[in-house]
Amino acid sequence: MPVLPQHLLTCPVCTLALQDVGRALACERGHRFDAARQGYVNLLTGRGSPFEGDTAGMVEAREAFLGSGHYAPLRESVVAAALRGAEAPAIALDAGAGTGYYLEGLAAAVPGLFPVALDVSKIALRRAARRLPGGLCIVWDVWRPLPVADASVDVLLNVFAPRNAGEFVRVLAPGGRLVVVTPRPGHLAGLEEVGPLLSVPAQKADDVLASFEGALVETGRDDLDYTMTLPPDLARSALVMGPAARHHGAEGATPSPGPAAPLEVAARFTVQVLARPGATARRDGVPEDPEDGTEG
Numbered sequence: 001m002p003v004l005p006q007h008l009l010t011c012p013v014c015t016l017a018l019q020d021v022g023r024a025l026a027c028e029r030g031h032r033f034d035a036a037r038q039g040y041v042n043l044l045t046g047r048g049s050p051f052e053g054d055t056a057g058m059v060e061a062r063e064a065f066l067g068s069g070h071y072a073p074l075r076e077s078v079v080a081a082a083l084r085g086a087e088a089p090a091i092a093l094d095a096g097a098g099t100g101y102y103l104e105g106l107a108a109a110v111p112g113l114f115p116v117a118l119d120v121s122k123i124a125l126r127r128a129a130r131r132l133p134g135g136l137c138i139v140w141d142v143w144r145p146l147p148v149a150d151a152s153v154d155v156l157l158n159v160f161a162p163r164n165a166g167e168f169v170r171v172l173a174p175g176g177r178l179v180v181v182t183p184r185p186g187h188l189a190g191l192e193e194v195g196p197l198l199s200v201p202a203q204k205a206d207d208v209l210a211s212f213e214g215a216l217v218e219t220g221r222d223d224l225d226y227t228m229t230l231p232p233d234l235a236r237s238a239l240v241m242g243p244a245a246r247h248h249g250a251e252g253a254t255p256s257p258g259p260a261a262p263l264e265v266a267a268r269f270t271v272q273v274l275a276r277p278g279a280t281a282r283r284d285g286v287p288e289d290p291e292d293g294t295e296g
Contacts, residue, residue: 001020001022001023001024001035001041001136002020002114002133002134002135002136003020004018004019004020004025004136005090005091005114006019007149007152008091008114008116008148008149008152009025009116009136009138009147009148009149010147010148010149011027011029011031011147012043012044012045012144012147013027013029013031013045014027014029014031016028016029017149018033018147023035024041025041025043036122038122038125038126038129039125039126039129039130039137040122040125040126040128040129040137040138040139041136041137041138041139042122042138042139043138043139043140043147044120044139044140044141051120051141051143052120053119053120053121053122053123053124054098054119054121054123054124055121055123056123057240058240058241058242059098059099059121059123059124059127059241061236061237061238061240061241062098062099062101062124062237062241063099063127064233064234064237065234065237065238065241066099066101068234070228070230070234070238070267071101071267073224073226073267074102074181074224074267074269074271075101075102075105076105077222077224077269077271078102078105078106078157078159078179078181078271079102079105079106079109081179081220081222081271081272081273082106082155082157082177082179082273083106083109083110084220084273085219086175086177087175088110088112088113089110089113089154089155089176090112090113090114090154091113091114091116091152091153091154091155091173092106092107092110092113092114092115092116092153092154092155092156092157093115093116093118093148093153093155093156093157093171094115094116094117094118094156094157094158094159095118095142095146095156095157095158095161095162095163095164095168096118096119096142096158096159096160096161096162097117097118097119097124097125097128097137097157097161098119098121098124098128098159098161099124099127099128099131100115100117100125100127100128100129100131100132100137101131102157102159102181103115103117103128103131103132103135103157104131104132106155106157107132107134107135114134114135114136115132115134115135115136116135116136116137116138116148116153117132117135117136117137117138118138118140118142118146119137119138119139119140120139120140120141120142121139122139125137125138125139142161142162142163142164142167143162143164145167146164146167146170146171148171149171150170150171151170151171151172151173151174151176152171152173153171153172153173153176154173154175154176154177155176155177155178155179156168156171156172156176156177156178156179157179158178158179158180158181159179159180159181160181160182160183160242163180163208163211165211165212165213165215168212168216169212169215169216169276172216172275172276174276175275175276176275176276177219177273177274177275178216178273178274178275179271179272179273180205180208180271180272180274181269181270181271181272182200182204182205182208182269182270182272183200183204183268183269183270184200184202184204184205184223184225184268184269184270185199185200185201185202185268186200186266186268187200187266187267187268187269188238188239188242188244188265188266188267189265189266189268190263190264190265190266191235191238191239191263191265193235193263194235194236194238194239194263195239195244196244197239197244198243198244204270205221205270205272208272209272209274212274214277215276216274216275216276216277217274217275217276217277218272218273218274219273219274219275220271220272220273221270221271221272221273222270222271223268223269223270223271224267224268224269224270224271225266225267225268225269226267227264227265227266227267228264228265228266228267229262229263229264229265230262230263230265231262232260232261232262232263235262235263235265238265
């Protein structure tokens with residue numbers, strides 16, 4: 001297990017600081033969470049989470065699709081948004097990281113970055129742990145209070161994942177930024193031959209901004225549009241890896257004949273950057289505030 005930065009993680013039982021102890025995380029009160037042999041740490045207590053994480057079939061489909069490079073332009077856009085106009089981050093958190101594809105891209109671009117991946121799916125985090133050997137992968141339900149200290153995260157990624165607005169604001173450092181990726185209407189158009197798609201509301205990015213109620217403001221918004229040529233196997237993977245599979249039962253279903261030839265499929269995303277109003281960037285690791293140097 002990599003060396004954990006001080007005062008980054010908090011115990012989900014008592015909220016005291018967690019420290020790395022061999023292949024485990026533990027607090028001063030003796031609450032201990034051992035790392036699984038696959039490389040992740042499960043901090044969920046009690047009954048775990050009522051939400052179903054990505055299944056083995058979804059993860060396999062996602063790995064096949066992402067490995068093909070069709071979302072590489074999106075990953076490049078996410079990394080660029082995270083680094084635009086700011087100092088290199090020290091701590092990056094991906095809330096709903098899945099297999100760690102986007103966080104891996106950011107870690108590769110920033111030497112010395114400590115990446116933290118949160119996801120409710122153990123199966124997905126097994127892949128993320130392979131991608132992020134210098135970071136930490138944690139099983140966690142993003143809808144719960146995050147096991148992360150106040151104002152400790154320089155970059156927070158949220159790519160096609162649930163958003164816990166209050167917790168995102170709490171953990172984001174002054175000068176930090178949140179990068180959110182959402183689909184736009186028409187995303188994956190062309191896959192209808194493989195299976196039904198979910199509709200995307202036209203105002204989705206505006207809804208993201210409104211959910212923060214002024215606690216974070218938008219400092220950048222870019223639309224990314226391109227066309228993917230997907231052979232039949234990747235076309236099915238593109239459907240099975242996402243929420244449409246769960247809603248319509250595509251995952252695990254007997255494969256239909258599907259397309260015999262490659263499909264032209266639309267990729268349509270919005271990449272937003274949000275930050276605290278008026279906050280300045282970190283300098284030498286010390287958060288600054290234009291008012292009095294403290295966070296309100």
